[in-house]
Amino acid sequence: MFLQQLLFERNKRVPGEEAPLPTGPLPEFPADALSAARRRVRRGLLQVGMIVAGIFSAALGLKGFLLPNEFIDGGVTGISLLLNQLTGLSLSALIVIINIPFIIMGYYQLGKGFALRTLAAILGLALVLLVISFPVIATDKLLIAVFGGFFLGAGIGLAIRGGAVLDGTEILAVYISKKTPLSVGDIVLVINIMIFGVAALLLSITTALYSILAYLAAAKTMDFIIEGIEEYTGVTIISQHSDEIRRMITEKLGRGATLYMGKRGFGSRGEQLESLDIIFTLVTRLEVSRLTDEIDRLDPQAFVVMSSVRDTKGGLVKRRPLH
Numbered sequence: 001m002f003l004q005q006l007l008f009e010r011n012k013r014v015p016g017e018e019a020p021l022p023t024g025p026l027p028e029f030p031a032d033a034l035s036a037a038r039r040r041v042r043r044g045l046l047q048v049g050m051i052v053a054g055i056f057s058a059a060l061g062l063k064g065f066l067l068p069n070e071f072i073d074g075g076v077t078g079i080s081l082l083l084n085q086l087t088g089l090s091l092s093a094l095i096v097i098i099n100i101p102f103i104i105m106g107y108y109q110l111g112k113g114f115a116l117r118t119l120a121a122i123l124g125l126a127l128v129l130l131v132i133s134f135p136v137i138a139t140d141k142l143l144i145a146v147f148g149g150f151f152l153g154a155g156i157g158l159a160i161r162g163g164a165v166l167d168g169t170e171i172l173a174v175y176i177s178k179k180t181p182l183s184v185g186d187i188v189l190v191i192n193i194m195i196f197g198v199a200a201l202l203l204s205i206t207t208a209l210y211s212i213l214a215y216l217a218a219a220k221t222m223d224f225i226i227e228g229i230e231e232y233t234g235v236t237i238i239s240q241h242s243d244e245i246r247r248m249i250t251e252k253l254g255r256g257a258t259l260y261m262g263k264r265g266f267g268s269r270g271e272q273l274e275s276l277d278i279i280f281t282l283v284t285r286l287e288v289s290r291l292t293d294e295i296d297r298l299d300p301q302a303f304v305v306m307s308s309v310r311d312t313k314g315g316l317v318k319r320r321p322l323h
Contacts, residue, residue: 072207156218237303
């Protein structure tokens with residue numbers, strides 16, 4: 001009302017003044033567009049938060065554990081640590097310089113947004129390593145390898161969840177995998193074997209072995225951060241009691257279910273070309289046991305197939321933490 005009154009007053013003009021503003025109902029911003037804009041802002045802030053947390057976690061792993069004890073890691077970070085120990089050059093400068101070709105490669109492979117986020121994340125890591133001092137937390141070599149790898153892996157994983165990377169090795173691996181029959185995992189493994197082999201020759205075998213342990217800890221932590229404890233499992237159920245099982249999934253478990261029209265080709269009673277509904281649903285790994293117990297209660301003869309699912313979007317699937 002106040003805005004409409006203001007518009008009314010503006011319409012009381014004298015000759016020579018500017019044209020009046022329209023007095024009709026003000027156009028409304030579409031609710032869907034406003035909601036989408038808010039989601040984008042919220043997602044952007046969440047991405048920034050995860051990248052910042054990843055930077056500080058990785059910096060703690062490097063300066064609080066690995067660097068003071070002359071351990072290295074795999075990938076670009078490992079190359080930077082190795083050159084730092086051999087030449088005395090700034091670790092911050094090495095991380096930025098060595099990652100530049102991979103950022104350019106990521107720009108052409110994964111887009112401008114990914115490249116800009118990665119550049120900001122790597123520059124942020126270099127700045128934190130340069131200006132912030134971290135206490136040396138442990139002196140025992142086993143603790144250094146395990147927890148140094150843990151914090152470094154957590155940092156890399158959080159950055160990936162935020163849409164960036166702190167290490168360009170996987171970008172290179174994706175590029176090479178398109179040109180060769182090797183998978184991304186194979187290429188990363190070959191690169192890291194070369195890095196640890198050089199470390200064993202130039203540093204010591206003991207340092208290389210502890211560094212491999214740190215790398216393994218980092219890799220497992222990174223996988224845990226990216227995949228989460230609630231890894232999804234796709235479940236396909238073939239049963240004569242498909243309607244009861246579908247209602248159990250949707251009403252009791254609160255999950256979505258998709259029905260496929262199918263025919264049983266060969267069952268427990270021999271050849272059976274009878275029609276039935278095939279159910280497909282997604283549950284988290286923690287819910288698999290409850291689902292199978294409920295299926296057994298409704299139909300002990302049901303045929304159930306499970307497969308791991310890396311990620312999902314939409315539907316009634318429970319959203320993962322940090323998404």
